Amino acid sequence: MLKHGKAVFPSMTAEQRAAFEVAVAEEMDARLENVAAAKEVAPRLLEEAEFRVDVVRRLRAAREAAGISLAELASRTGVQKSALSRLENSQSPNPTLATLRRYADAVGVDLLVAIGDEGGKSR
Template identity: 40%
Template sequence: MADLNYKPVRHDHAAFIAKAKQRAGFTDAYDELELEYALASQMLTARSKAGLTQDAVAERMGTTKSAISRLESAGRHAPSLATLKKYASAVGCDLQVKLVPHKSS
């Protein structure tokens, strides 16, 4: 059986974003994917807190590690609510979805 103990890799996200912002067009592209990045970040955080690898989550969901990798990649895949519910359950979370009215200018 595969080693299912999760060992997080250190990543300085703030430094990564600061460097990336120097590239032309990055800020506009990043802003367009803000919701996707927020969701991906929450998924990675939940999996990390659960101490699970992508393999372990895939096993719990009855799918493959590559499918979990796609789910956790912002902007590359638009998962269904059913899939997000399965992921949430696999990492010991509940899924909440809400609509928030636009702020008046």
């Protein structure tokens, strides 16, 4: 038995130790690959989150301009007041298009969706 602090590990043969070291090295390589992948996708995810926050901010501004309370909005949309509050306070990070559309309809604004290619051409 091998002791390290309070932990006790079974003794390993040279072959077991070599296999263990290979497994540790593979795990470290996988972690580095995950970090690299996260760094690559993070800017896109941030942009998407900022877009969703902006859409909800605009809807909230329209609600407030129309003098509609959250309770009234809940009644008009069929969405719970608590869910609408979480949506407006960015605690519901991924609202559905249907929810956004019901919200927009309830406050009297249009929710427009454009689909385009990478060149910026809408379809």
